[in-house]
Amino acid sequence: MNRTSEVIEAAVKALTERLGEGFDGVAKFAIEGEGAIIIDADGVRADDAEADVTLSADAETFRAILEGEINPTAAFMSGRLTVDGDMGLAMKLGSILA
Numbered sequence: 182m183n184r185t186s187e188v189i190e191a192a193v194k195a196l197t198e199r200l201g202e203g204f205d206g207v208a209k210f211a212i213e214g215e216g217a218i219i220i221d222a223d224g225v226r227a228d229d230a231e232a233d234v235t236l237s238a239d240a241e242t243f244r245a246i247l248e249g250e251i252n253p254t255a256a257f258m259s260g261r262l263t264v265d266g267d268m269g270l271a272m273k274l275g276s277i278l279a
Contacts (some may be wrong), residue, residue, distance in 0.1 A: 185227045188215040188240050195247045196225040199277060206270045211237040220274065234266035236274070246278055253278050 189212065196210075196218065203222040209232035210218040219228040236253075238246070242261040245251040253275035256262035264271045 186215045188212060188244070189218060189227045192218055192243065192247060193225050193227055196220060200225060204274070204277075206234070206267070206273070207232045208270055208274050209235045210243065211235055212243050213237070213239045215240050232266065234264060234268070234270045234274075236262060236264055236271060238262045 192210070192212070200220065203224050204220045205222065207219065207221045207230075209228075209230070210220070211229075212218070216227060217229040219226055219230050219232060221232075238256065238261060242251070242256055246253050246256055246262070251261070253262060257264060257275075
């Protein structure tokens with residue numbers, strides 16, 4: 182299946198609107214059952230490439246973060262969002278999303 186999920190497409194659009202002209206570093210959002218998104222200096226795209234930090238969550242949690250219903254830090258503290266890799270980069274991304 183090479184088709185990008187609707188969840189991933191909507192997330193790429195929302196993150197692009199929030200980030201503007203790219204991000205200093207390489208971060209990946211892995212969304213359970215949907216796919217992955219890479220955020221880097223080139224912008225936001227559906228991709229499952231290597232990253233400095235990977236943030237993983239289910240689709241519901243990811244949507245809640247994007248829509249401002251839950252703060253990324255709160256999602257992490259409650260175990261709904263996991264972080265693997267550069268925590269400083271994750272915090273920088275979290276502040277953009279908050």
